[in-house]
Amino acid sequence: MAKYQLVLEAGRADRQYWRDLWAFRELMFQLARRDVAVHYKQTVIGGFWAVARPLVTVVILTVVFSRVAGLEADGGVWYPLFILAGMLAWQFFAAILGESSNSLLNNANLVSKVYFPRLLVPLSALGVPLLDLLVLSPFLVGMMVYAGVIPPWQLVFAPLFLLLAAATALGIGFGLCALNVKYRDFRYVIPFILQFGVYASPIGYATSRMPPDYQGLYHLNPMVFVIDGLRWSVLGVGDPFAGGGWLVSLAVSLAALLAGVRYFRRTERTFADVI
Amino acid sequence: MTVAEKVAEAEEPLVLEPGGADRRFWRDLWHYRDLFVFLAWRDIAVRYRQTIVGMAWALLQPALTMVLFTVVFGRIAHLEAGGVPYPLLVLAGLIPWQLFSASLTGSGDSLAANAGLISKVYFPRMIIPMAAVAVAAVNALVALGLFAALMPWYGAWPTWRLVALPALLVLACLQGLGAGLVTASLGLRCRRTRTPKTASNPTLDR
Numbered sequence: 001m002a003k004y005q006l007v008l009e010a011g012r013a014d015r016q017y018w019r020d021l022w023a024f025r026e027l028m029f030q031l032a033r034r035d036v037a038v039h040y041k042q043t044v045i046g047g048f049w050a051v052a053r054p055l056v057t058v059v060i061l062t063v064v065f066s067r068v069a070g071l072e073a074d075g076g077v078w079y080p081l082f083i084l085a086g087m088l089a090w091q092f093f094a095a096i097l098g099e100s101s102n103s104l105l106n107n108a109n110l111v112s113k114v115y116f117p118r119l120l121v122p123l124s125a126l127g128v129p130l131l132d133l134l135v136l137s138p139f140l141v142g143m144m145v146y147a148g149v150i151p152p153w154q155l156v157f158a159p160l161f162l163l164l165a166a167a168t169a170l171g172i173g174f175g176l177c178a179l180n181v182k183y184r185d186f187r188y189v190i191p192f193i194l195q196f197g198v199y200a201s202p203i204g205y206a207t208s209r210m211p212p213d214y215q216g217l218y219h220l221n222p223m224v225f226v227i228d229g230l231r232w233s234v235l236g237v238g239d240p241f242a243g244g245g246w247l248v249s250l251a252v253s254l255a256a257l258l259a260g261v262r263y264f265r266r267t268e269r270t271f272a273d274v275i
Numbered sequence: 276m277t278v279a280e281k282v283a284e285a286e287e288p289l290v291l292e293p294g295g296a297d298r299r300f301w302r303d304l305w306h307y308r309d310l311f312v313f314l315a316w317r318d319i320a321v322r323y324r325q326t327i328v329g330m331a332w333a334l335l336q337p338a339l340t341m342v343l344f345t346v347v348f349g350r351i352a353h354l355e356a357g358g359v360p361y362p363l364l365v366l367a368g369l370i371p372w373q374l375f376s377a378s379l380t381g382s383g384d385s386l387a388a389n390a391g392l393i394s395k396v397y398f399p400r401m402i403i404p405m406a407a408v409a410v411a412a413v414n415a416l417v418a419l420g421l422f423a424a425l426m427p428w429y430g431a432w433p434t435w436r437l438v439a440l441p442a443l444l445v446l447a448c449l450q451g452l453g454a455g456l457v458t459a460s461l462g463l464r465c466r467r468t469r470t471p472k473t474a475s476n477p478t479l480d481r
Contacts, residue, residue, distance in 0.1 A: 069352030185332075192336055199347050209351045 008115055017265070021117045028120045031107070032127030035099070039128050050132040054087045055139065061087075061204035074206045075237030078147040082231070084140055086203040089230040091136065093165045093223055094194045095129035100173030101190050104181050108275045118268050119261075122170065122177050133162070140234070152236035161229040164253055168222045171257030174264040181275050182267070202227050206238060207245075215245055222256065225249030291397055304399045314389075314406035319413050333417040337373065341366045360429040363422075370418045371447045377411035378451020383458035390463075404459050408452050415444060 040047050058080055065071045066079040073082035100122035104111060107121050144151070180186045201223040202210075210218050218224060226249070228240035240246055323330060341362050348354045349361040356364040382404030386393065389403050426432065 065352060069348070069354055071352060188332065196339065196343060199343055205347070205351050211346075211350050214346060214350075 006115070017117055017119075021119060024116045024120055027116055028124045031121065031124035035124065036127045036131055040131070047132075047135055050135045051139065054084070054091045054136060057198070058083045058087055065204040071205055071209065073237070074208065074231070075235075077149065077235055077237050078143070081140075081143045081147050081149065081235065082206075082237070083204060084143060085231045085234055086201070086227045088133070088136060088140055089161065089165055089227045090198065090201055090203050090223060092129055092133050092162060093169045093226065094197065095132055096126060096166055096169035097173050097176075098190060098194060099125035099128055100170060101176035101180060101186070103173075104177045104271065104275065105184075111275055112272045118271055119174070119264060122173050122264075125173065126166065126170070129166075144235075149235055151234055154233040154236065156233075158230060158233040161226050161233060164229070164250075165223070165226045167257050168226070168253040171253070171260035174260035175256075178264045178267045178271075181271055197221070197223065207240075208238070208242075215243065216248070219245035219248040220252055222249045222253040225253075289397075300399055304401060307398050307402055310398055311402045311406055311409075314403065315409035318406060318410045322410060323413075330417065333414050334421055337366060337369055337418040337421060340369055344369075360431065363425060363429055363431055366418075366422050366425065370415055370422060371443065373418065374411055374415040374444060374447045375451045377414055378408045378448050379455045379458070381407035381411050382452055382455025383462060385455075386459040386463055401456070404452060404455050407455070408448050411451065412444070412448055415447075 061083050062080045065083075066073075071079075073079050103122045103125045104118070111118060111121065176186055176190060198204075200218075200221055207218070207224055207228050225240055225246045228238055228246075232238050232240045323333075344365040345362045348365070349356070385403045385407040386400070393400060393403070
């Protein structure tokens, strides 16, 4: 970094954007570390929320869908475990989406003062969700031990599904945080998407329960494939590849990532003026 | 008449003295009702005029949730509605819940959002969270309009018990305000109390 000489000239950001992104990686880690420190140290309840929130949701969804509605999990898995596996993927997705979509506004001072590839800001929002995931996963392991579930060979694919969740969330997050700079109203939209998604994704119930006439529409939600995939790889239940739905989900994920990056890159140069 | 004129006209001029706010809190609250109307009006105007989607969003949010919950709880979970059309059952529950949660989140964030005002002039601080509840109430009225439009569509008609509706809505507002006053005061001390409401929790979120 010491020998790296930064020359700002017209068109520079376009020509070597991705090289600059790599050169400035240090900044991304720094931002992520700051967010993690704030999240886990300076809060009264600290990392407690990272665990309490999903676990409380698991309890409520279990009561509603298992006790009240009497639904069965795929492959007869213990219902809370079935939900927690879905919740893990959803929470990871939702946290990245929530953090990244507000990231530019939260770092307005930085953005309006110095040059760096702005994409680093929403990227650094990965830090807190990753740590939250690490804090929460022992609970999944504990419940698997309790329920006597042995992970199948597909477990090797679990990171891929988490990567897909992160890519989807970042894609949407890039788009939303760029929109947020210009139209502050998107602040109202994001909590709604996140709350809506809890019921519009197969967290409390299995995808197979969705009536056949809605299946096509349902798979437009990219998290359907991610959640089903994570359950399949960790718990060995269900078949995420049943029907062609997963191709739709995957296509939506990739489209979201591409469109998000594209829109972000196009509007990026005006951030400092508008924010 | 503006607040200033009212104050000037009042028999007792406003004297700030130690303990004054405690002794005449409720009287001052009434006295400053103009400020309440003004703050509420400002927030409503921001919500409805300056947003691109404006009114559409206030309708879209309950409508989308109604459709989703009807599919999830009616078609997937096969829960009984007791003879009522399922979408109506959902919407009738959704309106008071959203009123409560919007009152809670709105009033909870209101003090921090109006910090500039608080640190400068005297007025009963409770006016700020109360104005935030008024915004939630307007949102609820919009959703009630949707409900009223859907009822004839499903062939359902209200009974004389409709007279209880205003009281129930006020109750939801008061519950939201009560909880919101606590989170608002706590929120000023430790900003992170806002966290539980912002992320994806269906139980605590709006």
